[in-house]
Amino acid sequence: SYVLTQPPSVSVAPGKTARITCGGNNIGSKSVHWYQQKPGQAPVLVIYYDSDRPSGIPERFSGSHSGNTATLSISRVEAGDEADYYCQVWDSSGDRYVFGTGTKVTVL
Amino acid sequence: EVQLLESGGGLVQPGGSLRLSCAASGFTFSTYAMGWVRQAPGKGLEWVSSISGSGGFTYYTDSVKGRFIISRDNSKNTLFLQINSLRAEDTAVYYCAKDSQQWVVQGGFDYWGQGTLVTVSS
Secondary structure: OOOOEOOOEEEEOOOOOEEEEEEOOOHHHOOEEEEEEOOOOOOEEEEEOOOEOOOOOOOOEEEEEEOOEEEEEEOOOOHHHOEEEEEEEEEOOOOEEEEOOOEEEEEO | OOEEEEEOOEEEOOOOOEEEEEEEEOOOHHHEEEEEEEEOOOOOEEEEEEEOOOOOOEEEOHHHOOOEEEEEEOOOOEEEEEEOOOOHHHOEEEEEEEEEEEOOOOOOEEEEOOOEEEEEOO
């Protein structure tokens, strides 16, 4: 089955850029979606179809992907960005959604 | 405003059943695929099942095939998840979610409910 691998944690200083990777076999050929989840809350879609932002999501959030890695970048990181982040793809070979393992972003 | 409101969670014994519901409003329900995602305590997100807007196509993660049934009533703007033969590992918060694109089941989930907790324990 298709697997998406994320680093368990990323630490970043306020005002810097956080980059969260999502590794998967030939993920560059798939559409990648990203979610932010804060403790006790439902996930929020922050990037869909690789690099599109839903309305209300700051331009500081951006996405890219190529080859076997997708990346969510958060520029000018703020304390409020501290959360768990998950990538997701639709695996058409198995007709299923797959979530990544999740990355906890800590703002120093 | 899009709203998704789950109900039906609770404490159930192993081997038992529950029916989760998700009442949707604020969008044309019948044109969007919908899904269920669960999260075990302290764990990550796990996609459980999705259904096309018409209800004609359903999809499941392997661990629930044959035990869970997703369905929808477009006349009542309601999504369901019938969960049978429950196991301890099914204990989780179950979220209802709306697919971001009309017609297709692959656009990611742009709206989520608040979740309903299912606890499987004797």
